[in-house]
Amino acid sequence: MFYTILIILAIIIAIYLGEKFDINTGLVALAFAYLIGCFVLGMSVKELLATFPTKLFLVIFTLTLFFNFAVVNGTLEKIAHLLLYRFQKHTKWLPLILYFITALVSGMGAGFFTSVAIMGAIAITLCKSSGMNKLQASFAVSLGSLSGANFMYSAHGVLFNSLLSKTAVADQANVLTRDIFVVSLIYPIFVMLILMLLDRKNSQIAELNIKKPEVFSKKQKINISLITLLMVIVLGVPMLANFMPGNETIKFINSRTDITLLAVVFAIAAYLLKLAEDKPKEVLARVPWSTLWLVSGVGMLIDVAVEAGTIDLLASLINNMPSFIVPIAVTIIAGIMSIFSSTLGVVAPLMFPMIAGIVGPTGYSASLIAVAIIIGAQSTALAPFSTGGSLILGNSGLGEEESKKFYNDLLYKATFLGLGFAIVATLILMFIF
Numbered sequence: 001m002f003y004t005i006l007i008i009l010a011i012i013i014a015i016y017l018g019e020k021f022d023i024n025t026g027l028v029a030l031a032f033a034y035l036i037g038c039f040v041l042g043m044s045v046k047e048l049l050a051t052f053p054t055k056l057f058l059v060i061f062t063l064t065l066f067f068n069f070a071v072v073n074g075t076l077e078k079i080a081h082l083l084l085y086r087f088q089k090h091t092k093w094l095p096l097i098l099y100f101i102t103a104l105v106s107g108m109g110a111g112f113f114t115s116v117a118i119m120g121a122i123a124i125t126l127c128k129s130s131g132m133n134k135l136q137a138s139f140a141v142s143l144g145s146l147s148g149a150n151f152m153y154s155a156h157g158v159l160f161n162s163l164l165s166k167t168a169v170a171d172q173a174n175v176l177t178r179d180i181f182v183v184s185l186i187y188p189i190f191v192m193l194i195l196m197l198l199d200r201k202n203s204q205i206a207e208l209n210i211k212k213p214e215v216f217s218k219k220q221k222i223n224i225s226l227i228t229l230l231m232v233i234v235l236g237v238p239m240l241a242n243f244m245p246g247n248e249t250i251k252f253i254n255s256r257t258d259i260t261l262l263a264v265v266f267a268i269a270a271y272l273l274k275l276a277e278d279k280p281k282e283v284l285a286r287v288p289w290s291t292l293w294l295v296s297g298v299g300m301l302i303d304v305a306v307e308a309g310t311i312d313l314l315a316s317l318i319n320n321m322p323s324f325i326v327p328i329a330v331t332i333i334a335g336i337m338s339i340f341s342s343t344l345g346v347v348a349p350l351m352f353p354m355i356a357g358i359v360g361p362t363g364y365s366a367s368l369i370a371v372a373i374i375i376g377a378q379s380t381a382l383a384p385f386s387t388g389g390s391l392i393l394g395n396s397g398l399g400e401e402e403s404k405k406f407y408n409d410l411l412y413k414a415t416f417l418g419l420g421f422a423i424v425a426t427l428i429l430m431f432i433f
């Protein structure tokens with residue numbers, strides 16, 4: 001129990017120091033992992049260093065490096081504008097259209113942070129010109145960015161798979177990652193429809209007048225081709241292996257097809273083709289180094305927590321609740337944690353190892369608990385001091401009074417609405433999974 005309290009205090013203090021003194025929380029967590037692991041639990045330095053999440057580090061680095069070319073040369077932003085241009089006559093469905101476009105941009109490689117920044121600015125501009133509700137637009141951008149990023153072969157999806165592969169449910173990692181994506185893609189559609197229905201009396205979206213974007217440049221077309229080719233290889237090779245299990249050549253290629261390493265090859269190709277035009281250094285600069293250290297440092301501290309038995313203890317505490325509220329409790333705990341910390345850096349690494357401990361005594365499926373963790377954690381992404389909310393607020397371009405009102409809407413309306421929707425979704429999923 002002492003070790004558990006010490007680990008939990010370390011996580012809380014790491015988050016507090018990170019926010020208070022603007023230090024990367026992962027670096028603080030790394031320091032605590034060293035002090036607690038080596039001097040309290042008696043781990044050797046070699047054992048501690050072995051907990052560094054090398055695969056996770058490479059996943060985030062290589063994928064963002066490759067997809068940053070499409071951000072730097074404007075390919076993804078032009079795709080978003082083109083799709084909005086195509087659908088501008090359907091303003092009645094604008095919030096839902098905005099959701100799908102954001103999900104596509106995010107799933108094509110922009111990931112959560114970039115797509116929120118790009119689409120958030122576009123969405124608020126559309127709100128000003130069309131009268132669309134800013135809260136609906138914010139939900140569309142946030143949920144769309146998350147659902148796209150949760151695609152099995154996009155940033156979050158690959159990271160979730162990597163994290164799950166280190167737990168006691170490693171054999172189900174692919175299935176759980178798929179289920180997280182499917183649910184996080186479908187349930188926001190109902191959220192958007194409900195929000196649009198509730199606001200139908202006030203919603204008077206005017207006709208849009210979006211100019212036709214310029215045609216894609218030669219390099220942008222090549223960039224789209226590279227992204228498409230990467231997705232075809234990653235998705236197609238395993239499918240071929242399933243259809244032709246006896247073909248040794250395909251079996252050999254499939255066993256060595258890895259999106260993390262393929263992304264490096266494609267990134268080098270993009271460099272050689274000069275797809276970043278005159279800004280090649282920006283591609284590397286845009287790699288989310290702070291996220292990398294956040295995920296790595298906290299990941300090491302979580303491994304120390306596993307060594308100390310903290311994860312099993314926390315799972316048993318959840319299991320002491322009445323069985324029927326366990327999935328709801330998981331959703332709420334993940335949602336509250338995510339208001340003050342990162343889903344990727346803190347919530348998923350901390351709670352994924354608990355899945356096996358919760359599933360055994362309760363009889364719930366691993367998919368239900370994994371999905372509850374993620375939709376709970378991502379439901380509060382619009383809190384203004386969370387990443388999604390802060391990015392949308394920061395790119396809103398609103399005046400002081402409007403910005404203050406929007407801040408309150410994000411904090412007191414969007415945050416609680418998001419968590420409420422996640423709870424309802426979890427209740428429904430309890431009858432499905």
